[in-house]
Amino acid sequence: xxxxxxxxxxxxxxxxxxxxxxxxxxxxxxxxxxxxxxxxxxxxxxxxxxxxxxxxxxxxxxxxxxxxxxxxxxxxxxxxxxxxxxxxxxxxxxxxxxxxxxxxxxxxxxxxxxxxxxxxxxxxxxxxxxxxxxxxxxxxxxxx
Numbered sequence: 001x002x003x004x005x006x007x008x009x010x011x012x013x014x015x016x017x018x019x020x021x022x023x024x025x026x027x028x029x030x031x032x033x034x035x036x037x038x039x040x041x042x043x044x045x046x047x048x049x050x051x052x053x054x055x056x057x058x059x060x061x062x063x064x065x066x067x068x069x070x071x072x073x074x075x076x077x078x079x080x081x082x083x084x085x086x087x088x089x090x091x092x093x094x095x096x097x098x099x100x101x102x103x104x105x106x107x108x109x110x111x112x113x114x115x116x117x118x119x120x121x122x123x124x125x126x127x128x129x130x131x132x133x134x135x136x137x138x139x140x141x142x143x144x
Contacts, residue, residue: 011044012076024073025080031070032085032097045069064094071100079108090116095125102131106138114139 006014016024027037028045043050046069053062071089079086089101090113098120105113117139120132 006047008045008047008072009076011047012073015041015044015073016077021077022080024077028070028073028077029080029082029085032067032074032089034067042066042069045073064092064097067092067094067097068100071097071104074104075100075107079104079110083110083112086110087113087116090120095123095128098123098128099125099131102128102135106131106135109139109142111139111142 012024019027027041031037031042031045039054042054046053046065049065050069053065058066067089071086074080074086086101086104089097092098092101102117102120104110105117114136117132117135120128123129123132
């Protein structure tokens with residue numbers, strides 16, 4: 001598969017087929033927690049942008065992308081059983097990580113985190129507030 005051409009969903013679903021969904025989720029959790037994972041897996045998550053970013057020393061101000069891609073991996077692979085990493089992502093210093101965590105929670109209707117997501121109604125970033133609002137609405141609509 002050409003990681004530069006495939007969508008994130010296609011790349012992540014392919015990784016789940018090859019590695020197993022649990023392995024993909026575990027690696028996403030590790031990356032979300034700031035632990036190292038192999039560059040090949042990061043390229044699956046982040047595509048061409050990841051390959052460019054990893055081609056040289058990772059600039060500290062760009063390291064948050066690894067956590068964004070990890071959360072995006074969970075968007076398509078699932079959040080896993082341990083919700084602590086996703087809860088932590090909701091308080092990440094990078095707004096894109098918080099936004100993506102909200103999207104994961106909405107997609108997978110993670111009712112256990114509804115209070116944590118609702119707390120983002122005062123987030124300074126409008127996109128995070130909007131994603132949080134959608135997540136809460138999705139959980140409420142699902143009756144979860």
